[in-house]
Amino acid sequence: MQALVHDPQAPAALRRVELPDPVPAPDQVLIDVHAVALNRLDLDYPDSVYGPGGVPGVDAAGTVVVPAADGSGPAVGSRVATFAIGGAFATQRAVPARDVGVLPGGVTFVGGAALPGAGVTALQALRRFGTLLGRRLLVTGAAGGVGRFAVQLGALAGAHVVAQVGAPERAAGLVELGAAEIVHDLDGLEPVHAVVDNVGGPMLAAAVSALAVDGLALAVGQAGGEPTTFDFEAERIRGGRRAVEVFTVGTFTDGVGPDIEALARLVAAGRLDPQIGWQGPWDRAAEAATALRERRVAGKAVLEVA
Structure with missing residues (x-):
């Protein structure tokens, strides 16, 4: 071959x-x-x-x-x-x-x-949050492969999707995919219940700071290539419970064939691009x-x- x-x-x-x-x-x-x-x-x-x-x-x-x-x-x-x-x-x-x-x-x-790597990553990450209906979901690095799947699947699940991109031109098409908000940085962002982070570094730290009480951030990727530093004292002062988990392609559950087929059916039905x-x-x-x-x-x- x-x-x-x-x-x-x-x-x-x-x-x-x-x-x-x-x-x-x-x-x-x-x-x-x-x-x-x-x-x-x-x-x-x-x-x-x-x-x-x-x-x-x-x-x-x-x-x-x-x-x-x-x-x-x-x-x-x-x-x-x-x-x-x-x-x-x-x-x-x-x-x-x-x-x-x-x-x-x-x-x-x-x-x-x-579909398999990026689509299943996004699908299984969103499942980790439980119901997203009516909740605020932040997707960082939303212009990338995982990001664009997460925006679409989050919107299909009924989430209010906030899509973060690094530059204005990277936002093209995201509103059509289901993003309710487009942001470039997270300053002043209204608290979110869930985060799918594809960037890492300072962006992940900022995303955690934007979490509502009992919110969860999943560290999916590190496109930014920088380490992440968390200010735990600031989190103590804020109060409440917030969690961060590493979620990568290596954490897939065994047997992703059914998830690939679920995504493919959405594509065939015109509900996923x-x-x-x-x-x-x-x-x-x-x-x-x-x-x-x-x-x-x-x-x-x-x-x-x-």
Whole structure:
């Protein structure tokens, strides 16, 4: 099979090579990959997650060519989206059947590839809050992949969504996705009940300060690349109870296939937009990675595999 491997010396640290075809375990399906999505995990931590020569990528959509030998998972010919840490950037992928979701008609491979990492992160994060109906939800870094899913899913859940973006131009389309407010900083923000933070650093600290009593902030990402310092004395003075939890792709519950399918059904029904901000063939992977790093992509960057 053809694959993009992590090579620190190559453009965008990705090099195309020929590798042996994957051999699926009994609980895995083998798919022919048609589209893959880029994530911050692939760009920011490839040395520690994949290592030189490893195949990056967590999100891939394609067609099942070998079903799971244990009988689990979809049948041959099924159109699916998949999640796993590594192995996505290749023409074939073996992945546990429990992390495979069937795509309904009307959902393209490009749209399906955008769903697993960012979409399931947003979905499972919002579930952590319980009911959001009538409550104020702050999404920081709302212009990114997870952010745009969180804005949409929060609005669908009945939340009053406050979308934070780093620059005015990054706010494009967020009101249409369900944001009730757009902010750039959090000074003077009315208290919020829940926070999905994709930025980290001082932004996370400010978001915690904006929490109402018994509010919860989930630290999902660290796009800002800075450490976070909390003023616990100020929190004591404010009184009440507020919590912060780290919530990342690594904290997914086992078996995200049903969540992928739930998101795909919303896409098919026209209630959720995958927000593809960049799309092109995988020989332009370096271009896509650079655009994502430079925050020139609104939503997801997806590579078409051929």
